[in-house]
Amino acid sequence: MSAPHVVVVGGGLAGISAALDAADGGATVTLLERRGKLGGLTWSFKRKGRWFDNGQHVFLRCCTSYRSFLDRIGATDMVHLQDRLEVPVLAPGAKRAVIARSSLPAPLHLLGSLARYRHLSVSDRARLARPALALRRLDLDDPALDDVAFGAWLTAHGQRREAIEALWNLIALPTLNVSADDASLSLAAMVFRTGLLDATDAGDIGWSKVPLGELHGEQASRALAEAGVTVVLGATVDALDAATGGARVVSFGDRSIEADALVVTAPPEVTTGLLPAGVLGPLDGLGSSPIVNVHLVLDRRVTDLSMFACVKSPVQFVFDRTDSAHFGDADGAAEGEQCLSISLSAADADIGRRPEDLVSGYLDALGEVVPAVRDAVLLDGVVSRERSATFRAVPGSGALRPGVATTLDRVLVAGAWCDTGWPATMEGAVRSGAAAAAAALARLGTGVKPELQEVAS
Ligand SMILES: Cc1cc2nc3c(=O)[nH]c(=O)nc-3n(C[C@H](O)[C@H](O)[C@H](O)COP(=O)(O)OP(=O)(O)OC[C@H]3O[C@@H](n4cnc5c(N)ncnc54)[C@H](O)[C@@H]3O)c2cc1C
Missing domain, CATH: 3.90.660.20 (Protoporphyrinogen oxidase, mitochondrial; domain 2)
Structure with missing residues (x-):
């Protein structure tokens, strides 16, 4: 029997991850990407002889799926990962403060640097313990957390405006891409817990030493080629015919290919437009x-x-x-x-x-x-x-994020906007791609790596 054909739409981190995992699991894989390069929202451009990224990207030591992805595409040596979390914090006309960790067990590992955090008054520093301990007691699986604004919750836990702006926003803004005031407590609690409060080394920060286009796009192109994945660049998928029980037909321009399973990883508005009405919920509520x-x-x-x-x-x-x-x-x-x-x-x-x-x-x-x-x-x-x-990680956003399965058999979705428990990050994108690939392989009855099965279940 020939290997089943999995078609992946979109060559961002979710699509690359899905394609590699599907190929590793024994499928024949075609990846269709609209643009002329891979990497999606992580890309670079050259101007006057210098490379610039479309935006600085960082990850944390706790981003285990993204770090495995870097390993898989042979890019681990191209990133820097701090031995220990250390963020110098500067303010106009003031001496520098540092947020750093010790090797003490969490959350004691942050105690020393927060006690010395000079951008907050001594009384504001003393008040930090209450929300930190309360965050550790929250049940992250409780859907009611998604109805609450993190800023209001912080205020109710004794945090003054100064502390929200000079400390909590330092972490909320880059991880959630909304301010603490606007953020969903559910996602904020996940970030603070997973990145800072639950494990000593989780929050060590990493970033690329090379342009993102090289780290992701070029390295992934090589890895995909080695895995036997057919990559078609400049392929804007404009129609999916997935309702007919048998093969799924994917059209781009004047070409069409048949797929046994389909993983759509385009942005939410494109994905909903490609799938038949009602297959996914109203994703426009996710905003941007x-x-x-x-x-x-x-x-x-x-x-x-x-x-x-x-x-x-x-x-x-x-x-x-x-x-x-x-x-x-x-x-x-x-x-x-x-x-x-x-x-x-x-x-x-x-x-x-x-x-x-x-x-x-x-x-x-x-x-x-x-x-x-x-x-x-x-x-x-x-x-x-x-x-x-x-997407806007505001209260209510959690309920809008779909899982990787759709109501259509052997049609999966993936992307940082899917419900991975993580905010819209590289880690979330890779996790959703892996989960979608595992689900596709499971539905096709093809060999699935046990660790992928776990993610998809
Ligand atoms: C400036 C910036 C800074 C960021 N900083 C961080 C950070 O510090 N840390 C972090 O973890 N995350 C960060 N992120 C978020 C992270 O980049 C994204 O969450 C992640 O890259 C999303 O990957 P994805 O595969 O889900 O989606 P995308 O990257 O959007 O990939 C979707 C792909 O689908 C393609 N596509 C669309 N329509 C079609 C079609 N019709 N046919 C075929 N292909 C199609 C697109 O061209 C694209 O390549 C940042 C994002 C930005 C923009």
Whole structure:
């Protein structure tokens, strides 16, 4: 008997992960991607000889599926993972604070640095214990948590505005892409618990040392080719005929192919449009939340920090991308210059602003926290904007997220917007892709790796 044919629509992290797992499980796999490259929402572009990412991406040590995915595509050496969580936190006119962990068991591992966290008053620091302990007592499986706003919950647990802005938002904004005030308690509790409160090393931060297009797109292309997956780029799937009991027919342009099972990993609005009405719930309620990155190329080094966060400033997180910008250059980084990327989550206020205003505004704001910036000459400033970077992780969003199974036999969906328990992250995308592949293989009666079976069940 010939191997069943699994067709994956979309070549983001969910689609790549589904395709690799389906191929590893014994299926013949075709991956159809609309764009000319793989990687979906993680991509890079070159300008004036330097590489920039569409947006800084980070992961945590607890992102086990994403880290296995990096292993699978041979990219683990291309990322940096902190030995121990350490985030310098800068504020205008104030001394630096650091959020770091010790090796004590969680949650004691954060106690020392939070006790010294100078951007909060001593009384605000003392009040942090109450919500931290209450978060640890929440039942993350309780659906009622999704009806509650995290900000209101924090206030009810003794947190003042200053603490929400100078501490809780430091973690809520980059992980949930909405402010603590707007976030669903369900997702916020999952993030704080899984990333910080339940295990000592879970929150160690990782990021790519190379452009994202290389880390994901190029590496995945090689891994998919080695796994025997047929990748068709520039293939915009415009119709699915999945209602007829037998083969699923996937059409793109003037071509059609037949599939025994189908995994659709396009964004929610595209996926609902492709599937027959009623197969998925009304996903438009998930909404979207933007991320903006402002990349500044300075003529000199202004900081030795590879990454830092800011409070009491419009600047959120800053990453030194100098080496990545010069990836592939024969002579390495251009002498002396520094490329800093300012990552702005929940960027509703900035998404519509003119790039030149964003560059000059954030250059000034960065100078407030890193005074050496004021003496530097700006060699280049570029803005990348993603209007629909993630769904809006607000109360009620959890109930809208579908699982990977649909009402159609052998038609699965995947994507960071699916119900993985994780916010819209690389980890969520990879998990959903793996779960969809496992479900497809199980329905086809093809060999499924035991660890995938677990994810899908
Ligand atoms: C600026 C930015 C910063 C981020 N920062 C982080 C971070 O720090 N950490 C983190 O974990 N996550 C982060 N994320 C989120 C993360 O990038 C996404 O959750 C993840 O990449 C989504 O992967 P996906 O495969 O679910 O979806 P996508 O990447 O959206 O992939 C869907 C794919 O389907 C393709 N497609 C669409 N329509 C069709 C069609 N009709 N036919 C064929 N193909 C189609 C698309 O071209 C795309 O390649 C960030 C996102 C952005 C935008």
